[in-house]
Amino acid sequence: MHFTVLTLFPNLFESYLSDSILARAIEKNLITIDFLNIRDFTTDKHGKVDDTPYGGGAGMLMTCQPLFDCIKVAKEKNKGPVVFLTPQGDTFTQNTAEALGAQHNELILLCGRYEGIDQRIRDELVDIEISVGDFVLTGGELPAMIMIDAITRLIPGALGDEDSHKLDSFSDAFEGKKEHPHYTKPAEFEGLCVPEVLLSGNHAEIERWRKEHLK
Ligand code: 4FV
Secondary structure (H helix, E strand, O other), X not given: OEEEEEEOOHHHHXXXXXXXXXHHHHHOOOOEEEEEEHHHHOOOOOOOOEEOOOOXXXXXXXXXXXXXXXXXXXXXXXXXXXEEEEEEXXXXXXXXXXXXXHHOOXXXXXXXXXXXXXXXXXXXXXXEEEEOOOOOOOEOHHHHHHHHHHHHOOOOOOOOOOOHHHHOOOOHHHOOOOOOOOOOOOOXXXXXEOOHHXXXXXXXXXXXXXXXXXX
């Protein structure tokens, strides 16, 4: 999967992509990520990317021209859909991650700031609008990282155990429910014990217990 991230703050991604599973996925070339800084596409000497909203109201909006030119350049190399992260989008779920990962080899992730972006960019250049939840953040960068994380971990070779994502919450194996409680060594900690059935070695009983404890 190739991600192109359009953002005013590409540095925000560095730490999250430099460790653990995502770093390994990049090293293994399971994913590639490039960044375009929207501010690099401004045409004024101050690098202005925002302005006041027509009709008045609080806050600023990201203006058309830098976004338009940035998206155009992104689309020259990345033939995937333009995904705008916004509270007004369709809620991102495990199914969304699976579908996007299955349907596309490339994605362009557009991260908004301020109060958002001019509607004309949304109407003419955005293909998919996605929200990570019913709350308002300061920017679309965290939602973009969430998308990259959730999609990448589904790519074969990304996780140590190939099957682990098949037994995730919301997976078909769990009928879309949230997964059962998990326990690991020691069997007793501070007087708190692991359910006996999980120590029994009786796989049928363990399976039944786990199914009963899906949420
Ligand atoms: C958001 C969300 C989100 C809104 C204003 C960025 C912010 C700022 N994106 N799911 N919830 N975006 O809050 O995706 O432009």
